[in-house]
Amino acid sequence: MNHDYQYTPKNGFSKWLDKRLPLMRFADENLLSFPTPKNLNYFYTFGFILTMCLVTQIITGIVLAMHYVPNTLLAFDSIEHIMRDVNYGWLIRYTHSNGASMFFLAVFIHMFRGLYYGSYKEPREIIWILGVVIFLLMIITGFMGYVLPWGQMSFWGATVITNLVATIPVIGEPVLTLLLGGYSVDNPTLNRFFSLHYLLPFVIFGVVILHIWALHVTGNNNPTGIEVKDSKDTISFHPYYTVKDLFAYIVFLLMFCYFIFYNPNILGHPDNYIEADPMLTPAHIVPEWYLLPFYAILRAVPDKLMGVLLMFGSIVVLFFLPWLDTMKVKSARYRPLYKIFFLLFVVSCLLLGYLGAKAPEGIYLFLSRVSTIYYFAFFLVIMPVLSRIEKPLPMPIGISNSALDNSVYDSGDGIASGAPSYAMDSVNRH
Amino acid sequence: MNISKIIFKNNFYFFLILFIISGSVSAAEGTTFKNQKPGFSFEGPFGKFDKESLKRGYQVYSEVCSACHGMKQLSFRNLSQPGGPEFSVEKVKAIASGYSIIDGTNEYGEPIERSMVLTDRFPKPYSSKDEAKAANNGAYPPDLSLIVKARVDGYNYLYSLLNGYEEEIPEDLDIGDLSYNPWFPGGAIAMYQPLYDESVEYEDGTIATIDQMSYDVTNFLAWAAEPTMEERKKLGFIVMGFLFIFLILMYLSVNRLFKDVH
């Protein structure tokens, strides 16, 4: 971390404020002059993109809440009122519903980035754990939000998932009744989901603050996985990364706007345009696409309780990553074996997503089981094993210094083990 | 990293997601035949509704469908607002006044009946879901306000369905006293064929074949499900255009900035 740069207030007002509440100093040190590795690639722009997603959801959500009614008799109609009568209501609604999808897309890329470059490793364990907490909160928020339109999928998705609580032995049923506020998903459930759906994003916002704070204590990781050594390795966050983040966000926005304006319902399910009917179950109950992998894991397991445990387990296991993968070399760029298993992991996640929408039978069920096993094996078996046996590729000495670091290969007698020398332009590599 | 890689990466994820959800989409289908695609004027990024077709479609709805199917999300005033059939206000007032509604009570506590006005919702064919089921062999005729969005490939499905009643029933299919329509999931549909040639005499003189009426009423229902579609696509063009220009400016800025980082 570079501490030679100091904020100095320039004018009278800034000096006065700095003595009483150092807002400008805080903004300068964390947003403007914050020393950031100079070799960050576009995968590192998703933090900003995610912050924008959160802000977008909160603003559109607050506006929607001015018109939405959280009552089973009125909810569906109030949303149609928003779509048809409220000025720009259709725009705000579609931004919010597609925004949720964009939020999850960005968070998946952000998490895959962390897995690839070892951003969860020492000393960044807390950043990672806070991130998993944010992810969990996002899932709960998104789940509750999807119930609010009170369509067929809203109702039946809520019914299926809340019923899972009942599988917990002894306390399951009373806890379920407590959660629902009744004996089935009904008005009390809808009303409390609305309240909590409004609340949780602000909790997420708080955890995001902690997440960024923890990041600023250790400093960013970077594609080489080698820690920043001195100020030659870094550039100021502003203007380089403010501008780069904004550029990446515009690319992201273009995709987001394609969905809002030209295909606003493709990521959703048509059944949710049918009013909830507790007496009529839809042919196929499916959650939104970003929950499909977890749904696939749930249905891959023959026993109901085990399915629930594994579904939650698939997220809980993420908390333990920093202690499952202990290899000192952080970045997959220099870990050829890990890279292969990681790519297989990405494939298994995508496959689980695909299978979550299929009926759990025949080849689909078989593949779900294989993918679930691989998912857990990747974390619980492959990572620890690779930590012990993997030999990394030759690594540079530092971000700025592309000369090879032969200390990795040094057998102790000072003779390098013959790793070829590569000329590495660390700014432009991916 | 250059711009083509970013766009590729984002597009890659986009198509991946599309691929994933296409799985869920086809799992939810169950139609026997692939939907016919007659081509509607509102399709595509610059699509607009064919107003004359919307007017005819409303005529089909009000003369044929509204006997059993409600459209509770629509009010008469929607028929004259921009982006829809755009009947004149006088014409819509005249249409509305042909229907009556119980509204309030008089000084003796007796219900008052009055004719409908612009601000009233479309009249309900039945007073409750149970009454609707009882009058239709136990099958509830769904509200049509959102039917196009509530079905996969909604407008093509509806068009195929309305056009697709067939006399000859396949041998291995037992449909009881339901009707046979190969586009309906399972083939056995409770709705009797609603449209026959010249079921409706179009006000604008167009010949009302089954195909024409299916097309027009589907057009109308597509509008009814999303009356703001034209506004959406128009704003989309402006927003995407703005973002593209902004993107280029940002791209140049990023390049300029990072030129001196080594």
Next chain:
Amino acid sequence: MTDTTDNQDPSRRDFLYITTAVFGATGAASLAWPLIDQLNPSASVSALSSIEADISSIPEGGSLKVAWRGKPIFIRRRTKEEIEIAEKEDSLDLPHPEKDLDRVKNKEWLVVVGVCTHLGCIPIADSGDFGGWFCPCHGSHYDISGRIRKGPAPTNLEVPPYEFVNENIIKIG
């Protein structure tokens, strides 16, 4: 911090950044409009911003109360005597001087917003000392032209925008 050398033409560089910043600011500002406009009355509320009242069955001396934009409207069919009184009282020393003719389109019909101009209560018809309305909340008296005559109300009962669509229908708003 890494040395970042500046060997570009400053004015061209600045122009690009300034253009980009202006573009960005315009975009961000235009984002604000839908968020603000959604606070405005929705189409369903605007549609009710004018109503039509059927006055064909009101007898002479009778009245009709209708709701317009959430407020009561008094439609009063005045008798010949009442019209005469209203016009004669034009010349009195009124707290809020207004000629009766300026308050009606058709002398037979008085159309006023039934909300007391003091603090908003609804006055009672055919009561008070001046042959019009009396507000029970703080004792304001209105005459048969809806003008304030006694009491704390500062102005006459408001006349809403209205027109006769035909002799049986008044459109208010």
